[in-house]
Amino acid sequence: MQQPETDTTSSHTPSNNNLPFRDQRFRLSGNHIFKGVLILLIFLILMLVFSALVNVIWKGLGSLAASLATEEIQFAIRLSFFTSITSTLICILFAVPVAYGLERLNIPGHRFISVILEVPLSLPPIVCGVALLLLLGNTEAGRALAEHGLKFVFSVKGIILAQFFIITPYMIRVLKSTMADISPRLEFVARTLGCSQWQAFTRVTLPLARNGIIAGLVICWARAMGEFGCSLMLAGATRMKTETLPIALFLNMSVGNLEMAMASATCLIIISLVALLLFELLGSAILQSSERI
16 A cells, blocks of 8 residues: 655644744844944944144144244254155165065075065064164275275164164065966067066056055155164164154154154154045055956
8 A cells, every 4th residue: 555645844844944034033133243343343443543743733723833943853854864864765675676586487496585575574674773773883895885985884874774773674575466466478479579687677567566566656755754773773863963853753752842753753643544544545546457457
C-alpha cells in the first residue's frame, strides 16, 4: 500500500519565518550602535582639534596686526618663506629621480634602501638635528665644507639643510605612490615608438605625475615652514639671524611675550590650513586622473 505523505515543513514554518526577522532586527540595531560610536569618536576628535586651533587663533588675531608690524616677526616671516621655498625646491630635484628609480628600477636591496630613506619619518626631529650636528659640526667633513663656504652650524644654510633632511622622505613617499599609479606600459609604448628612457620619463611620466608632484610640493613646503626641532639643534635659535616663525614662537614663549608668540602661531596655523586645503584639492585631482588612466 502507498503510505500517505506527511507534511514535514508545516510544523517548522512559523519558527523559520521568524528567525530572519529577528536576525534582521538585531543587525539593524547593531548597525545603529556602530554608526553612533563612529560619529561620537569623530565628533570628540574634531572638537579637540577645532577648539585648540580656534583658541590659538582667537587669542592671536587681536594682536596679529601689531605683531606683524614689528621687525622681528617680519624677519621671521621672510626667513621662513626663503628657507622653506629653497629647501622644497632642492628636495624636489632629489626626490623625483629617487622615487622614480626606486619604483621603476630593479635595484638590489631597494626595500632596505626605502626603509633607510624613510627613517627620518619615524625619528623625532630633534634627534635628526643632533645627527646632523654631529656629522657637520666640529668634524673633518664640517670643516671641509666650511672652507668652501658651506657652513651649516648656526647659519641660515643649516636651516635649509635641516628642512631638506626632514621633508625629503615625505616627498619621496608621495612621489613613489604617484609613480606606482602610472602604468609602466605607457613608458613601454613610448619607447617602442622611438623614445629613450629619459624621453619617456620626461614626456610621459612627468606630465602624468604633475598633480602628485604639486601636491608633494605643497605639503612638504608647509612641513618645512613648521620645522623646529632639527633646525634648533643644527642652526640654533638666534634672534634676527636664524629666527624662523617656529623659532620666534619658541623664543617669545620663553620670555613670556604671549602676543608675539600667538602671532607666530596664528601665521603657522593659517599657512598649514591653506596648504592642507590645496593638498586635498590636488589629491582629488590625482584620483580622477588615475581613474582615467
